[in-house]
Amino acid sequence: MEGETVTEMELSKITLEIFSKLEQKWLSHCEGKKTRILSIDGGGTQGFIAGSALIHLEHQIQLKTGDSNSRITDFFDIFTGTGIGALYAVMLTADDGNGRPLFSAKDSVDFVTKKHDEMFKMVNVGLLHRRRRFSCKSIDKVLKEAFQREDGKDLTLKDTCKPLLVPCYDLNSSAPFVFSRADASESLSFDFELWKVCRATSATPSLFKPFHLSSSDGKTCCLAIDGGLVMNNPTAAAVTHVLHNKRDFPSVNGVEDLLVLSLGNGPLTNSSSQQLQRNGKCSTPSVVNIVLDGVSETVDQMLGNAFCWNRTDYMRIQANGCVTEDVLKERGVESLPFGGKRLLTETNGERIEKFVQRLVATGKSLPPSPCKANAIKHLNDGR
Numbered sequence: 001m002e003g004e005t006v007t008e009m010e011l012s013k014i015t016l017e018i019f020s021k022l023e024q025k026w027l028s029h030c031e032g033k034k035t036r037i038l039s040i041d042g043g044g045t046q047g048f049i050a051g052s053a054l055i056h057l058e059h060q061i062q063l064k065t066g067d068s069n070s071r072i073t074d075f076f077d078i079f080t081g082t083g084i085g086a087l088y089a090v091m092l093t094a095d096d097g098n099g100r101p102l103f104s105a106k107d108s109v110d111f112v113t114k115k116h117d118e119m120f121k122m123v124n125v126g127l128l129h130r131r132r133r134f135s136c137k138s139i140d141k142v143l144k145e146a147f148q149r150e151d152g153k154d155l156t157l158k159d160t161c162k163p164l165l166v167p168c169y170d171l172n173s174s175a176p177f178v179f180s181r182a183d184a185s186e187s188l189s190f191d192f193e194l195w196k197v198c199r200a201t202s203a204t205p206s207l208f209k210p211f212h213l214s215s216s217d218g219k220t221c222c223l224a225i226d227g228g229l230v231m232n233n234p235t236a237a238a239v240t241h242v243l244h245n246k247r248d249f250p251s252v253n254g255v256e257d258l259l260v261l262s263l264g265n266g267p268l269t270n271s272s273s274q275q276l277q278r279n280g281k282c283s284t285p286s287v288v289n290i291v292l293d294g295v296s297e298t299v300d301q302m303l304g305n306a307f308c309w310n311r312t313d314y315m316r317i318q319a320n321g322c323v324t325e326d327v328l329k330e331r332g333v334e335s336l337p338f339g340g341k342r343l344l345t346e347t348n349g350e351r352i353e354k355f356v357q358r359l360v361a362t363g364k365s366l367p368p369s370p371c372k373a374n375a376i377k378h379l380n381d382g383r
Helices: 002-030 048-065 084-093 105-119 136-146 181-186 194-201 235-244 284-306 325-329 348-361 372-380
Strands: 035-040 078-081 122-125 131-134 164-170 175-180 211-214 221-225 258-263 314-317 331-335 341-347
Touching (some): 048 084, 048 348, 078 084, 084 105, 084 164, 084 194, 136 194, 164 194, 164 235, 235 258, 258 284, 314 331, 314 348
Parallel strands (some): 035 258
Antiparallel strands (some): 164 175, 211 221
């Protein structure tokens, strides 16, 4: 018994030394390399702006790498999205079983376009069928099929190529709830099926019923409504997550170590005259839209302040006029530190192209940091 104990101790010591050297080598590759965040707003049911930006982003990556198989996931370290933005983020990161994304950017946009009417099918509800809302059965069916691999496996948060964050609002706890791959990797109590994550963050009140979901082991439950009500622009949540998650991002010490691309989905509010009813009051839908836009703009302003000394490390792509696929041709808008915005000379398309130059120049994203504790446990267990 004593011999076995000594052997295990020696093995653990050797393993620690090996992984310490591997970790040092991994960290040396991280020096000067920024952690790259892609954030996609909620807003609407089609996400024209984000969809156009994602296709252009991936196309530029392929052009600049000379590799038609390059994907957005190859050059970003963490993804986040709300509502329709979450659907795109999940589609781009869902693992096909070989460590590659299940959908390309174009595939994901084509899917949303093709399946839009089926996902957001209107039905009459209520005692006299006078109210209208989206069919839960219809969108459930589409999302289940989207995130089920050919081998029949229903993908969960753990089955993503890159770290992922998706917010919703939990009516049970009266607080925001953020689905996280990092949490799912730690415990089945925080691992949820991907289609349910997308449903949870898209459950807009009055259009969908609150969506009930539970974790893989059934220990964590959530009664979810639209994440856009609290985090329509989830960029700040992703930045905070990276700054405080030393296990997955040990080289990040401040915003100077980050490179952030935030994709909006256009303003939901129109001019003030259109928001007001004839009696001068705001309608309930207008108030909801103002809340969603206010959340997004507030986060953009906060990040503009945080990156005021290194503005090129934070880029926000948002519509400056009508919400159409032509957003790439519009001149970009940038938040100024401590208030206000300015109209840029470059178009949104040109700004994305400059951003891609930096992505490609710094190379593909690195694999996760070596985890000494797990490695030692596996060796001691004989694996």
